[in-house]
Amino acid sequence: EVTVPAVPPAAPEPPEPPPDTPFDWPLFWTFLRPQLLALSAAVVLALGAALLNVHIPVLLGQLVDVVARCARGHVATYLREVRRPALRLLAVYCLQGLLTFGYIALLARVGERVAGNMRKALFSALLRQEVAFFDATRTGQLVTRLTADIQEFKSSFKLAISQVSPAVSRVSPVDRAGRLSEQLGLGIAAFQGLSNVALNGIVLGTIFVGGSLMAGDQLSPGDLMSFLVASQTVQRSLASISILMGQVVRGLSAGARVLELLRLEPLVPLQGGATIPAHSLYGRICFNHVSFSYPTRPGYPVLQDFSLTLPPCQTVAIVGPSGGGKSTVAALLERFYEPTAGTITLDGHDIAGLDPSWLRGQVIGFISQEPVLFGTTIMENIRFGKPGASDAEVYEAARLHSISTVSPRCPAGERGTALSGGQKQRIAIARALLKDPAVLILDEATSALDAQAERAVQAALERAAAGRTVLLIAHRLSTIRGAHLIQLVATATPPPLPPVGQSPRVGHPQQ
Numbered sequence: 001e002v003t004v005p006a007v008p009p010a011a012p013e014p015p016e017p018p019p020d021t022p023f024d025w026p027l028f029w030t031f032l033r034p035q036l037l038a039l040s041a042a043v044v045l046a047l048g049a050a051l052l053n054v055h056i057p058v059l060l061g062q063l064v065d066v067v068a069r070c071a072r073g074h075v076a077t078y079l080r081e082v083r084r085p086a087l088r089l090l091a092v093y094c095l096q097g098l099l100t101f102g103y104i105a106l107l108a109r110v111g112e113r114v115a116g117n118m119r120k121a122l123f124s125a126l127l128r129q130e131v132a133f134f135d136a137t138r139t140g141q142l143v144t145r146l147t148a149d150i151q152e153f154k155s156s157f158k159l160a161i162s163q164v165s166p167a168v169s170r171v172s173p174v175d176r177a178g179r180l181s182e183q184l185g186l187g188i189a190a191f192q193g194l195s196n197v198a199l200n201g202i203v204l205g206t207i208f209v210g211g212s213l214m215a216g217d218q219l220s221p222g223d224l225m226s227f228l229v230a231s232q233t234v235q236r237s238l239a240s241i242s243i244l245m246g247q248v249v250r251g252l253s254a255g256a257r258v259l260e261l262l263r264l265e266p267l268v269p270l271q272g273g274a275t276i277p278a279h280s281l282y283g284r285i286c287f288n289h290v291s292f293s294y295p296t297r298p299g300y301p302v303l304q305d306f307s308l309t310l311p312p313c314q315t316v317a318i319v320g321p322s323g324g325g326k327s328t329v330a331a332l333l334e335r336f337y338e339p340t341a342g343t344i345t346l347d348g349h350d351i352a353g354l355d356p357s358w359l360r361g362q363v364i365g366f367i368s369q370e371p372v373l374f375g376t377t378i379m380e381n382i383r384f385g386k387p388g389a390s391d392a393e394v395y396e397a398a399r400l401h402s403i404s405t406v407s408p409r410c411p412a413g414e415r416g417t418a419l420s421g422g423q424k425q426r427i428a429i430a431r432a433l434l435k436d437p438a439v440l441i442l443d444e445a446t447s448a449l450d451a452q453a454e455r456a457v458q459a460a461l462e463r464a465a466a467g468r469t470v471l472l473i474a475h476r477l478s479t480i481r482g483a484h485l486i487q488l489v490a491t492a493t494p495p496p497l498p499p500v501g502q503s504p505r506v507g508h509p510q511q
């Protein structure tokens with residue numbers, strides 16, 4: 001009998017991923033490996049730039065010595081003497097600039113490509129997940145991973161590599177990214193503050209002590225200059241390392257979240273399983289004692305011990321109150337979810353063993369209340385039902401389903417805004433029938449239309465139903481007029497519906 005559960009429990013909050021998801025290095029490596037050449041080149045260039053950085057203070061010191069010597073009186077030879085060290089310094093500056101340009105450009109390229117490939121992989125990883133996954137995961141979260149997390153990871157990645165200097169090798173306390181970030185924030189702040197004080201102290205001390213050494217001729221002005229510039233370089237590196245550490249931590253946790261999703265295997269794979277050859281496909285569907293509750297609401301049975309047979313080439317209407325489980329029956333038939341108990345068979349084969357892509361792509365046509373149209377031509381919108389279809393096939397489908405008022409070449413507008421409800425619905429019919437499905441699911445296909453459009457669409461649907469097994473999900477009596485069999489589906493309180501026999505679960509032939 002019909003189950004009448006108490007107030008359905010609220011869906012549990014989908015679990016947030018744990019903040020310290022370990023970073024999957026082997027998986028990351030598969031993205032990095034194709035970029036290895038560019039990456040190695042970047043590292044070599046960056047190391048070269050770092051070496052020159054060490055060399056520059058020395059050259060600068062030599063130049064200052066020459067300047068100081070000339071300043072003491074030998075002005076005549078100044079230009080001649082200063083030219084060599086000055087040119088050398090200029091050359092080193094230019095070389096350093098070139099190397100910097102080179103490694104940053106390479107890193108940008110590597111970062112862009114790795115991020116691009118990760119984004120593509122993530123997108124297809126999401127597409128292959130079963131529908132239940134999207135019930136449990138908020139769409140916003142997924143979009144964040146596609147955009148923000150990958151962006152974050154990419155910029156950290158670039159920054160991390162660009163700071164290649166001997167000091168960076170000391171910056172790897174970082175294995176579990178998320179856990180560290182808070183202490184690290186404090187640590188970085190303290191480190192930065194203290195190192196600023198220390199380094200400014202060094203500058204002051206150097207000038208003070210260096211000045212007295214210079215007065216005693218024990219130190220040349222150039223040596224003092226070298227020391228000052230070198231200490232500045234060290235200060236700059238330390239500052240960027242502290243920024244880098246924060247960035248690495250953030251980047252690793254963003255990356256870990258992305259890689260975690262990439263590894264996720266769908267519970268119902270998109271492809272794989274048996275198919276039934278076209279010549280022995282009749283389209284007889286049986287629901288055998290099916291029970292089902294949505295994975296996000298395990299304690300709330302939507303269907304309990306539900307049995308229904310759809311004979312080949314007949315139309316079976318399921319009626320019941322809103323929320324009674326009608327659309328759920330259709331979703332189970334398309335294998336968007338797996339029954340909790342019982343089986344669904346197509347011509348005697350359990351659909352759990354059939355290839356979902358084949359089932360959805362070739363066997364079942366689905367027409368919903370609100371068809372989803374894309375911002376392209378009507379023709380392409382129809383072709384979407386069978387991506388390999390020829391133009392002739394598409395035109396034929398358009399002609400058959402009486403989309404005569406608009407040319408198939410017309411754009412459908414963004415989400416079909418250029419079309420009326422009836423036109424959109426007929427495009428959806430043509431799309432669903434392009435693959436000539438043995439089974440057709442009509443989910444309240446005319447309920448959003450006005451009376452006139454409804455009549456036209458209804459006529460198109462009746463033509464479409466001929467020779468197919470049709471599962472008709474209906475709210476209104478007018479839509480079930482042509483059905484061979486009417487089945488009540490209800491999980492909530494018994495609905496105010498036309499008499500369909502004593503037992504609501506027994507199919508009731510209408511004609």
Ligand code: ADP
Pocket residue numbers: 008011135294296297302320321322323324325326327328329
């Ligand atoms: P109908 O098509 O008869 O209006 P549905 O099959 O859409 O009913 O819904 C049946 C019950 O399942 C409702 O209580 C609904 O809230 C619940 N339900 C539908 N879809 C989901 C889902 N994706 N996750 C959790 N519960 C759902």
